[in-house]
Amino acid sequence: MLVPTGDTVAEVTVEELRAKMGTLMEIESEENMLLSMGPQHPSTHGVLRLLLELDGEKIVNLAPDIGFLHTGVEKSMESKTYVKGLVMTDRMDYLAPMSNNLGYILAVEKLLGIESPPRAQLIRMILVEMQRISSHLVWLGTSALDLAAMTVFLYAFREREYILDVFEMVAGQRMMVSYFRPGGLWRDVPAEFEDAVREFLRFMPARIDDYEGLLKNNPIFLKRCKDVGVISGEDAISWGLTGACLRGSGVDWDIRKKFPYLMYDQMDFEVPVEYEGDVYARYSCRMREMRESLRIIEQCMDMLPKVGKEFNLDDWKFVPPPRSTLGQSMEAVIHHFKLWTEGFKAPEGYAKVSIESPRGEFMCYLRGDGTSKPARVHFRTPSYVNLAAIPTLSKDLYVADLIAIIGSTDIVLGEIDR
Amino acid sequence: MNHNDLVISKITGAFPDAIEETGMFRDELTVTILQEYVHGVCKLLRDDEDLKYNFIIDIVGDDYLPEYPRFAVSYHLRSMGNVHDFRLRTMVEDPDEGPKTIGDLWKIATWLEMEVYDLMGISFEGNGSQRRLFLPEDWVGHPLRKDYPLGYEEVQFSFNYDAIQEKKPYAGRRQLGDES
Numbered sequence: 001m002l003v004p005t006g007d008t009v010a011e012v013t014v015e016e017l018r019a020k021m022g023t024l025m026e027i028e029s030e031e032n033m034l035l036s037m038g039p040q041h042p043s044t045h046g047v048l049r050l051l052l053e054l055d056g057e058k059i060v061n062l063a064p065d066i067g068f069l070h071t072g073v074e075k076s077m078e079s080k081t082y083v084k085g086l087v088m089t090d091r092m093d094y095l096a097p098m099s100n101n102l103g104y105i106l107a108v109e110k111l112l113g114i115e116s117p118p119r120a121q122l123i124r125m126i127l128v129e130m131q132r133i134s135s136h137l138v139w140l141g142t143s144a145l146d147l148a149a150m151t152v153f154l155y156a157f158r159e160r161e162y163i164l165d166v167f168e169m170v171a172g173q174r175m176m177v178s179y180f181r182p183g184g185l186w187r188d189v190p191a192e193f194e195d196a197v198r199e200f201l202r203f204m205p206a207r208i209d210d211y212e213g214l215l216k217n218n219p220i221f222l223k224r225c226k227d228v229g230v231i232s233g234e235d236a237i238s239w240g241l242t243g244a245c246l247r248g249s250g251v252d253w254d255i256r257k258k259f260p261y262l263m264y265d266q267m268d269f270e271v272p273v274e275y276e277g278d279v280y281a282r283y284s285c286r287m288r289e290m291r292e293s294l295r296i297i298e299q300c301m302d303m304l305p306k307v308g309k310e311f312n313l314d315d316w317k318f319v320p321p322p323r324s325t326l327g328q329s330m331e332a333v334i335h336h337f338k339l340w341t342e343g344f345k346a347p348e349g350y351a352k353v354s355i356e357s358p359r360g361e362f363m364c365y366l367r368g369d370g371t372s373k374p375a376r377v378h379f380r381t382p383s384y385v386n387l388a389a390i391p392t393l394s395k396d397l398y399v400a401d402l403i404a405i406i407g408s409t410d411i412v413l414g415e416i417d418r
Numbered sequence: 419m420n421h422n423d424l425v426i427s428k429i430t431g432a433f434p435d436a437i438e439e440t441g442m443f444r445d446e447l448t449v450t451i452l453q454e455y456v457h458g459v460c461k462l463l464r465d466d467e468d469l470k471y472n473f474i475i476d477i478v479g480d481d482y483l484p485e486y487p488r489f490a491v492s493y494h495l496r497s498m499g500n501v502h503d504f505r506l507r508t509m510v511e512d513p514d515e516g517p518k519t520i521g522d523l524w525k526i527a528t529w530l531e532m533e534v535y536d537l538m539g540i541s542f543e544g545n546g547s548q549r550r551l552f553l554p555e556d557w558v559g560h561p562l563r564k565d566y567p568l569g570y571e572e573v574q575f576s577f578n579y580d581a582i583q584e585k586k587p588y589a590g591r592r593q594l595g596d597e598s
Binding site: 066067070072074075076079110113235237238239240251253258259349350351352354361363365367376378380384385388389392417 | 503
């Protein structure tokens, strides 16, 4: 076993390795085999290392080893203005940058005490729900691929491509959008946006039927999903699970319903709940969630023409003045200069906002100290918390079941390490 | 009686001198308590029939460098039955002697405390698995502290390439406060 220490490569004995892993978990028996799974293992969905203690092929103990993608987002944001910090949130959960943007922006708006106009809120909701579908499509494709169902991966990525095209249309970027800004949006959506989303709403329900048709009656898929990785509702709450992992265990909890943000309180949608608590329950929760997201998008699209045209807050203290005013108004130039050099100042105090991201509860905690830079930024990322339950979920199961469990918790390592 | 007042009155009822101050900002309740009461108050909040704060959202460490006490730990608690969130906060005078762990109340709390320990350097009494989580195990210092420098890499040009290469901070190479 070779591990690099500093500039040289040192050889480590088995005893030393055992001692090292003993700090991560308690090794039950000296007879058992220790196995390091990852960080380059394809089914860990990123750079996650799992230390397994195996009795035959049975998992006795498991410890996650994370931090391979740690980039110090929280520290870096302390040295940036509130608007500049936004671009770093895209890079945390790289499968759902819109949701991360939203969580951070809502926290900034709460700290400042401002609210965006209805049109901006509706467009945010449309994009966030599309992001939820695209994130679930990646989850569906990759976790089914882990369970040897190849076909669904290609179909899922075809539809995800369409969603990313819509994002490129509105934000100019497919992934790292940074589209939501304090007080509204970067710019209004283009004219083609409505047709593109309507077209998506037209073809998507049948496509979800297709995915389900490929998996629902697939005996191999069902055998590997049913009664695997079971967790009760009570344990799920104690382990802090959120999102489909919690709802798959029979707990009816969705931030969009319980602590409504944006205009979710005006929307008519259901929260899918399953009661088995196994991998299959989490699978069906997410599949049903995609259909509910389509319902929300449709209602938002119907409401969009009925609200005002403003997509940004009319307050130059927080929102940069439009380009057209810069040639005519001295005040606009001053505000523009102030906002892009110093940025707006946030009051002293704390703000905490929770949103329902595709993976679960995403919380942003901000501490303002009266300057234009946050004194402390903290993210409660759902993957980080959900990961901690994997050792419990996979206890006394086989290594093959662990693959299904990792897939079903839907972790994103960029978000865990941030 | 709304949930905010209920929380305060219940804590005062059980621990009369625990609460240091309470604050409301942007409709969020923050209850600051003394460090030694953290475990007791959390247990009360979780088990009381009217409160039932059964879900812990997050534990966050804060650093107010020039002030004393310098550190603070915030527990974001939620009652799923009452649909209510609030923040329980405690000031920490000595980061090496932090509050008592609440890992026995919520299973996830140990994992959340590990993050606070790794990045902010506040240790929790009785948390047995405090170790480096995100950072390499030989890392020195706790990066989220305010006195920890951000660190920039100098740009290498052809005339000073070797001089900068020599002191470039690579993982594993000891740096920052290294006595040896």
